Amino acid sequence: xTVTAWISIVALVxxxxxFLSYLLTLIRKGKPEDLSQKSGNTAKGILYSNTGAMMPNxxxxxxxxxxxxxxxxxxxxxxxxxxxxxxxxIICCCCNLYTPAILAWILAACLTISSICGFSIFxxxxxxxxxxxxxxFDDYFSNGICTLxxxxxxxxxxxxxxxxxxxxxxxxxxxxxxxxxxFFWMPLGKIRHLLxxxxxxxxLGFFYGWRNTWPPKKA
Amino acid sequence: xxxxxxEQRKAALDVMRATLAADSKFQxxxxxxxxxxxxxxxxxxxxAYKDPKFIPGRKVDLVSxxxxxxxxxxxxxxxxxxxxxxxxxxxxxxxVDCLYGGCTMxxxxxxxxxxxxxxxYIVKKGREMLAAMGLVPKTLQATVDAAxxxxxxxAIPTEEFLDTLKWMEEELQDEMNDEKxxxxxDQHDKKIMYTLNPREPKFFPLxxxxxxxxFYAAGESWTLSSKYYDVTNYGYFSGNNAHAAQIAQYLYxxxxxxxxxxxxxxxxxxxxxxxxxxxPNLIKHPYDFEMETVLExxxxxxxxxxxxxxxxxxxxxCTLHDPCNLVRNGGLLQEMRFVxxxxxxxxxxxxPHGNDNFCCGGGGGALAMSEYNERRLKIGExxxxxxxxTGAKIxxxxxxxxxxxxxxxxxxxxxxxxxxxxxxxxxxxxxITPAAAKPDPANDTATxxxxxxxxxxxxxxxxx
Numbered sequence: 046x047t048v049t050a051w052i053s054i055v056a057l058v059x060x061x062x063x064f065l066s067y068l069l070t071l072i073r074k075g076k077p078e079d080l081s082q083k084s085g086n087t088a089k090g091i092l093y094s095n096t097g098a099m100m101p102n103x104x105x106x107x108x109x110x111x112x113x114x115x116x117x118x119x120x121x122x123x124x125x126x127x128x129x130x131x132x133x134x135i136i137c138c139c140c141n142l143y144t145p146a147i148l149a150w151i152l153a154a155c156l157t158i159s160s161i162c163g164f165s166i167f168x169x170x171x172x173x174x175x176x177x178x179x180x181x182f183d184d185y186f187s188n189g190i191c192t193l194x195x196x197x198x199x200x201x202x203x204x205x206x207x208x209x210x211x212x213x214x215x216x217x218x219x220x221x222x223x224x225x226x227x228f229f230w231m232p233l234g235k236i237r238h239l240l241x242x243x244x245x246x247x248x249l250g251f252f253y254g255w256r257n258t259w260p261p262k263k264a
Numbered sequence: 265x266x267x268x269x270x271e272q273r274k275a276a277l278d279v280m281r282a283t284l285a286a287d288s289k290f291q292x293x294x295x296x297x298x299x300x301x302x303x304x305x306x307x308x309x310x311x312a313y314k315d316p317k318f319i320p321g322r323k324v325d326l327v328s329x330x331x332x333x334x335x336x337x338x339x340x341x342x343x344x345x346x347x348x349x350x351x352x353x354x355x356x357x358x359x360v361d362c363l364y365g366g367c368t369m370x371x372x373x374x375x376x377x378x379x380x381x382x383x384x385y386i387v388k389k390g391r392e393m394l395a396a397m398g399l400v401p402k403t404l405q406a407t408v409d410a411a412x413x414x415x416x417x418x419a420i421p422t423e424e425f426l427d428t429l430k431w432m433e434e435e436l437q438d439e440m441n442d443e444k445x446x447x448x449x450d451q452h453d454k455k456i457m458y459t460l461n462p463r464e465p466k467f468f469p470l471x472x473x474x475x476x477x478x479f480y481a482a483g484e485s486w487t488l489s490s491k492y493y494d495v496t497n498y499g500y501f502s503g504n505n506a507h508a509a510q511i512a513q514y515l516y517x518x519x520x521x522x523x524x525x526x527x528x529x530x531x532x533x534x535x536x537x538x539x540x541x542x543x544p545n546l547i548k549h550p551y552d553f554e555m556e557t558v559l560e561x562x563x564x565x566x567x568x569x570x571x572x573x574x575x576x577x578x579x580x581x582c583t584l585h586d587p588c589n590l591v592r593n594g595g596l597l598q599e600m601r602f603v604x605x606x607x608x609x610x611x612x613x614x615x616p617h618g619n620d621n622f623c624c625g626g627g628g629g630a631l632a633m634s635e636y637n638e639r640r641l642k643i644g645e646x647x648x649x650x651x652x653x654t655g656a657k658i659x660x661x662x663x664x665x666x667x668x669x670x671x672x673x674x675x676x677x678x679x680x681x682x683x684x685x686x687x688x689x690x691x692x693x694x695x696i697t698p699a700a701a702k703p704d705p706a707n708d709t710a711t712x713x714x715x716x717x718x719x720x721x722x723x724x725x726x727x728x
Contacts, residue, residue: 070288070291071288071291071292072288074285074286074287074288074291075287075288076287076288076289077286077287077289078287078545079545080544080545080548080549080550081540081541081542081543081544081545081550082544082550082551082555084595085595094380098375098380104375104376104377104378105302105305105306105376106300106302106303106306106376106377106378107378109302109305110302110305113300113302114302114378117300117378173301174316175301175304175316175319176299176301178316178317178319178322179299179301179316179319179321179322179325180299181344181345181346181347182344182345182346182347183345183346183347184299186345233338233346234338234346235297235298235299237295238295238296238297238298238379241292241293241295241296242296242379242380244288244292244296245292245293245296245379245380245381245382246379246380248288248289248292248293248380248382249374249380249382252382253595256541256593256594256595257595258591258592258593258594258595258597258619261597261618261619262597262598263598264597264598264601264613264617264618
């Protein structure tokens with residue numbers, strides 16, 4: 046294990062501890078107490094909130110903005126893939142394993158597509174007047190560091206698959222440094238929505254489920 | 265706006281602190297927005313003005329930036345990196361403009377948010393902070409004050425209210441050709457205490473006689489209160505929860521005072537919400553009597569055969585406006601349509617409708633805030649275009665707030681339609697035979713009832 050690998054693991058622990066503290070705080074505070082008489086089914090509301098309500102045909106933010114929505118979905122899939130890949134890379138480092146070439150090529154291809162999507166979202170934020178008015182350093186940096194993490198992973202896979210093998214050591218160190226920065230920033234910036242997204246969906250499902258709005262009924 | 269004082273800032277931050285401590289909802293929604301901006305096209309204000317300040321995510325950011333500044337270490341020490349902002353005069357001014365004057369709290373953006381941020385809830389909390397700072401727009405506060413001081417938000421004197429009821433009762437008796445047809449007032453131990461939007465006695469008294477006709481046909485045991493009949497609660501929109509609780513308490517206490525078994529909420533979207541969903545939370549305990557909207561009551565009447573309706577009596581092409589607080593935020597999408605479709609033979613939906621409906625533009629207290637009249641009518645053009653596209657000649661809506669706004673849109677955009685409440689449509693479709701009408705024999709008339717009890721049981725000189 047290199048020093049940079051250890052740094053990234055320390056950052057991951059920092060990230061994990063802070064996210065855990067956020068989660069425990071949410072659990073401790075609990076859901077709002079509603080003294081009104083329930084009309085619907087909150088369990089079904091929460092289920093719908095996390096399933097049907099997330100379908101592209103259910104939200105204007107999806108079906109009216111399909112290119113951005115699609116790019117966002119792919120970018121997020123790339124983020125989750127990158128996080129899984131980080132675990133795999135650490136295991137490889139600990140156990141002296143190598144990613145099979147075919148898998149490395151597949152991962153590289155996926156990360157190429159997702160990082161392009163991430164970059165396109167970054168560009169949109171930078172050039173759209175509306176988004177600029179909403180954005181601060183955190184918005185650009187959070188998007189940028191996630192995209193960079195995917196690119197670093199992509200280059201690492203290329204080094205393991207062959208084309209960049211000569212730079213494997215450098216790319217591995219770069220990969221760990223980028224990972225460390227990402228993990229350090231995650232609980233501080235807007236990437237916190239990794240946790241709060243699920244909490245928001247549950248609160249919304251509870252709210253609409255209580256009032257019998259969700260699951261939706263036919264008009 | 266002049267500088268805000270330390271006391272004002274502290275009051276606002278105390279509201280935020282208390283809300284954060286209460287449960288996980290506020291913390292969740294403050295941290296969930298990713299500022300993707302995709303909510304913009306779901307907001308009437310943004311669609312009408314194309315101004316970034318009206319993007320729902322921007323409204324959330326106004327409140328969350330204060331949260332970051334005062335309640336997170338990163339915002340406290342590195343405010344520029346995280347857009348953490350001081351609660352100063354400029355910020356307060358922007359909040360008043362966007363949270364009161366740039367949002368009807370319709371919740372349309374909530375359903376369409378890519379994350380699920382409850383924007384309307386955050387806006388409500390922002391308004392609560394502003395109310396704690398004493399920054400409620402004067403016109404909205406005047407409406408709340410009227411309700412607090414007189415029992416109804418239009419400060420209608422009791423004598424005027426009773427005169428209107430008497431007039432409507434005579435109309436009802438003429439129409440039914442039955443002297444027993446009545447509008448009971450202040451009668452004790454009736455099954456139902458019915459409530460009104462003060463706009464009804466003030467501007468639309470025929471909607472009172474329409475509902476009285478429905479009660480007459482159903483043979484219902486009901487009464488109005490001469491003192492606390494107002495279903496509205498603008499305290500909910502002003503953000504002053506103490507005021508909202510006091511107004512909710514008026515209705516709660518009056519149901520007990522009259523010994524009614526059930527509170528029926530008249531045709532008012534936010535009023536129904538303020539009692540049905542928010543009331544128990546405002547007064548901090550569940551209601552110990554039944555409560556439902558008049559829509560649900562009429563649906564029960566029709567389903568059970570207690571009233572008979574003939575849809576061939578309403579043949580003009582009708583459309584329906586979904587009040588946000590009854591449908592998206594109240595779950596009555598199907599009940600409302602069941603009643604309306606039982607009573608009209610020619611019906612067309614707006615696009616979009618139901619949970620996706622656009623607000624009329626007068627919600628969230630907008631109708632009470634004359635400071636923002638121009639905005640209200642401008643965003644209302646979206647609703648006007650929806651109505652025009654249906655080709656309907658009658659627009660039905662179970663909300664007097666919406667009725668008022670729709671009438672103004674009708675005039676401004678020359679729609680050439682008639683606006684009706686659901687009770688009016690039901691009354692028009694009623695089939696009343698001598699056998700069907702079973703007036704409650706115990707009901708006295710408005711005149712006699714008022715004569716018997718025009719003096720409130722607990723006369724409060726500050727109220728009238």
